[in-house]
Amino acid sequence: MVNGYIGKILRVNLSTQTCTEEPIDSKKARKFVGGAGYGAEILYTELKAGIDPLGPENKIIFATSPLSCNVVPGGGSIMVCFKSPATGAWGESRCGSNFGPDLRKAGYDIVIIEGKSETPVYLTIKSGKAQLKDASKLVGKDVYKKSDLIEAAESIEGKKPTVMCIGQAGEEQVLIASIMSRDRAAGRNGGGAVMGSKNILAISVSGKAKPSYGDEKGFKAATKGAMKTVKNSEMRDGFYQFGTMGDMPANDEDGDWPSQNWKSNSWGKGAALFDEFQENNLIRPNRCYSGCPIGCGRICEVADGKFKTPVHEGGEYESISVFTSFVLNDNMDAAVHCDYLCNKWGLDSISAGAMIAFAMECNENGILSENEVDGLDLSWGNSEVLPVILKKIAFRQGIGDILADGVRKAAQTLGRGAEKYAIHVKGLEGAAHDPRSGKLLGIAYGTANRGMCHIHPLEGMAFDRGKMHWGMINHGVRDPEKIDRWDEKGKGTDCALLQHAMILPDVLGTCKFMSYAGLDPELWAKMLSEATGWDMDAKELLQVGERVHNIQRLFNMREGLRRKDDMLPERVRRVPEFGTYQNEENCIISDYEALLDEYYKACGWDIETGIPCPDKLQELGLEDYK
Amino acid sequence: MHCLFRTIIYKMEILLKINGTMERFFPATEYTFTLSNNATLSELYDELAITAGAEISPAVWNHKTKRPRGPVIVRSDNGVLKGENQPLYDGQVIELNRFLIGG
Numbered sequence: 001m002v003n004g005y006i007g008k009i010l011r012v013n014l015s016t017q018t019c020t021e022e023p024i025d026s027k028k029a030r031k032f033v034g035g036a037g038y039g040a041e042i043l044y045t046e047l048k049a050g051i052d053p054l055g056p057e058n059k060i061i062f063a064t065s066p067l068s069c070n071v072v073p074g075g076g077s078i079m080v081c082f083k084s085p086a087t088g089a090w091g092e093s094r095c096g097s098n099f100g101p102d103l104r105k106a107g108y109d110i111v112i113i114e115g116k117s118e119t120p121v122y123l124t125i126k127s128g129k130a131q132l133k134d135a136s137k138l139v140g141k142d143v144y145k146k147s148d149l150i151e152a153a154e155s156i157e158g159k160k161p162t163v164m165c166i167g168q169a170g171e172e173q174v175l176i177a178s179i180m181s182r183d184r185a186a187g188r189n190g191g192g193a194v195m196g197s198k199n200i201l202a203i204s205v206s207g208k209a210k211p212s213y214g215d216e217k218g219f220k221a222a223t224k225g226a227m228k229t230v231k232n233s234e235m236r237d238g239f240y241q242f243g244t245m246g247d248m249p250a251n252d253e254d255g256d257w258p259s260q261n262w263k264s265n266s267w268g269k270g271a272a273l274f275d276e277f278q279e280n281n282l283i284r285p286n287r288c289y290s291g292c293p294i295g296c297g298r299i300c301e302v303a304d305g306k307f308k309t310p311v312h313e314g315g316e317y318e319s320i321s322v323f324t325s326f327v328l329n330d331n332m333d334a335a336v337h338c339d340y341l342c343n344k345w346g347l348d349s350i351s352a353g354a355m356i357a358f359a360m361e362c363n364e365n366g367i368l369s370e371n372e373v374d375g376l377d378l379s380w381g382n383s384e385v386l387p388v389i390l391k392k393i394a395f396r397q398g399i400g401d402i403l404a405d406g407v408r409k410a411a412q413t414l415g416r417g418a419e420k421y422a423i424h425v426k427g428l429e430g431a432a433h434d435p436r437s438g439k440l441l442g443i444a445y446g447t448a449n450r451g452m453c454h455i456h457p458l459e460g461m462a463f464d465r466g467k468m469h470w471g472m473i474n475h476g477v478r479d480p481e482k483i484d485r486w487d488e489k490g491k492g493t494d495c496a497l498l499q500h501a502m503i504l505p506d507v508l509g510t511c512k513f514m515s516y517a518g519l520d521p522e523l524w525a526k527m528l529s530e531a532t533g534w535d536m537d538a539k540e541l542l543q544v545g546e547r548v549h550n551i552q553r554l555f556n557m558r559e560g561l562r563r564k565d566d567m568l569p570e571r572v573r574r575v576p577e578f579g580t581y582q583n584e585e586n587c588i589i590s591d592y593e594a595l596l597d598e599y600y601k602a603c604g605w606d607i608e609t610g611i612p613c614p615d616k617l618q619e620l621g622l623e624d625y626k
Numbered sequence: 627m628h629c630l631f632r633t634i635i636y637k638m639e640i641l642l643k644i645n646g647t648m649e650r651f652f653p654a655t656e657y658t659f660t661l662s663n664n665a666t667l668s669e670l671y672d673e674l675a676i677t678a679g680a681e682i683s684p685a686v687w688n689h690k691t692k693r694p695r696g697p698v699i700v701r702s703d704n705g706v707l708k709g710e711n712q713p714l715y716d717g718q719v720i721e722l723n724r725f726l727i728g729g
Contacts, residue, residue, distance in 0.1 A: 234699050234706060234723075234725065235725055237697075237699075237706075238696075238697030238699070238725055241697070242696055242697050243729075244729025245729070246696045246697045246729075247696065247697070247726055247729060248696075249684060249685040249686070249695055249696055250651070250685040250686065250696065250724070250726070252685065253651065253683050253684075253685035254650075254685075270685070271684040271685060271688075271695060274695070274696065275688065275695070296729075316729065317729030318729060461726075462726050465647065465726055466647060466725060466726025467646065467647055467726075468726065481646075
């Protein structure tokens with residue numbers, strides 16, 4: 001038994017329809033902690049290289065950590081880990097909701113799902129008792145309907161369970177399908193398709209289990225102190241008042257707003273669109289889990305008109321950006337509507353918006369003819385076509401069947417030069433931040449284990465543009481206030497060090513935004529130590545971060561990825577075609593190869609291949625993971 | 627006939643500093659305003675709109691409402707000023723900051 005943990009892993013074999021328990025391994029716990037750390041260790045150990053991500057050999061892991069609980073700032077999180085069907089590489093996605101804490105209350109730290117069920121099922125876990133149930137009545141239902149039905153079926157004395165499920169997109173094995181907890185998504189990398197491929201449609205959890213703590217009083221004091229730090233933070237006020245969309249106007253101005261499928265990094269309409277949302281769509285702020293001290297969520301709606309939606313949680317920066325600037329749509333109602341549809345059908349909104357932008361550009365350049373797009377008008381800015389094509393993707397209809405495979409595969413299928421317009425790294429579509437706003441984001445995008453991701457593990461733009469260091473100038477990162485955003489030298493090293501820190505919320509099963517609001521490695525280490533009884537300082541915790549970053553990297557290397565897969569798309573290394581920065585040569589990375597060399601050196605990876613060197617693996621205690 | 631009363635209009639001077647990442651959105655980094663006694667933050671914004679409004683980036687300034695847009699923080703005396711009815715005092719130094727929120 002390891003303090004701080006519930007102490008149990010649930011293994012669900014869908015092929016044999018069996019549920020078995022395993023204990024948390026104390027040595028692995030200290031080395032990998034939980035979340036995307038412990039999850040990576042399991043996937044690396046149990047998966048063979050080259051398996052089909054949509055085959056029964058793949059596994060999908062729902063993992064928490066001792067800090068995944070409601071009293072820890074950001075503790076309302078669950079990490080989902082799997083081999084990604086979209087990238088063929090390391091796949092991971094975080095969802096903010098009560099699901100993570102409630103999985104622990106149901107009696108498990110981690111759930112491993114393997115094999116494939118012959119018929120549709122859902123998993124229910126009630127106070128340590130796991131059971132697979134027939135899900136035939138859930139087939140074809142959207143996320144809200146599935147959630148309603150399971151909540152009704154699994155309630156105990158009127159108390160609803162917490163549910164994560166896939167929508168129709170997951171059932172159709174759309175490679176950009178998400179796993180949803182109501183309006184909150186584990187969106188990226190196609191986890192919804194992995195669930196769909198296994199015929200498991202949902203997981204429901206409820207219970208009242210509690211872990212034993214190393215020092216319960218100490219844990220309470222540490223979490224109370226951390227909560228106070230967040231609540232006193234000015235950042236917290238910004239998140240609460242304006243949500244994640246609060247930065248949209250400044251991102252546009254700063255060249256951090258990819259526009260028209262990355263032809264530019266600014267559009268000039270960010271401020272007006274932000275005002276429109278605030279005035280017409282926003283109802284109130286929202287917390288994604290009970291106890292969140294920030295509340296960055298937005299309850300919103302489109303009250304009437306052709307894009308009408310019910311009241312829902314949406315209006316998130318990434319989702320709105322991909323349905324506005326990515327496709328040059330200046331109708332905010334349409335963007336809010338499309339974001340809602342992604343939640344309803346279970347689609348990763350970032351990838352979905354990126355796919356539409358890709359299709360529009362292919363259409364513009366004659367790669368997709370009118371016939372091939374089912375007669376749709378795919379002109380830039382056509383707001384009416386957005387929900388139509390979104391539905392085609394979610395249900396794999398017509399052209400949507402090609403687009404449902406993500407931008408890399410879709411471009412390969414289309415051929416005819418479509419690759420030129422496919423903006424991705426490792427097969428994952430880029431998010432709504434542009435490395436032409438600051439160089440550190442470029443190296444972060446190139447090297448992130450799950451692909452062109454802005455947040456796993458690091459929001460690189462926040463270093464260059466926001467002058468954020470997340471407490472890491474005490475651990476070797478340079479003071480961003482003293483560095484120009486266009487500088488390149490030194491940022492490879494800064495990026496490596498920051499990745500080791502900013503992967504920690506993923507390892508700890510917590511929310512990254514708390515790091516913006518004052519939580520640093522010292523505070524994370526203090527809370528973890530009090531929970532577990534370990535004497536873990538920030539230095540050791542940062543080494544955990546580096547270890548996890550490396551084992552995920554090893555996973556990718558084993559799949560055959562190399563230095564060539566850390567390259568940035570050509571388009572984002574070019575001066576923007578329009579907008580504020582069209583004459584700004586400084587915004588492009590002048591020597592990406594040199595930046596990558598510096599980054600590999602800082603990581604202790606081979607310069608030629610990008611494979612972690614034996615000395616580094618020895619230092620991290622990963623010598624057995626080869 | 628002599629006037630028995632003399633109208634005294636008290637004035638106060640406020641220094642507004644534009645800090646950190648906010649600097650690139652403003653044409654200048656410091657402004658000095660002379661405001662009437664008992665003026666509030668609201669009147670400071672009105673003056674700022676007259677003096678520099680047109681040149682402030684819409685990323686941080688709403689030209690229609692003549693007020694800051696998005697996550698702008700107003701600091702003074704090591705604290706945060708919230709609400710526009712905050713009374714100001716002579717010699718007060720006010721800092722406008724912004725921060726990047728994730729997303």
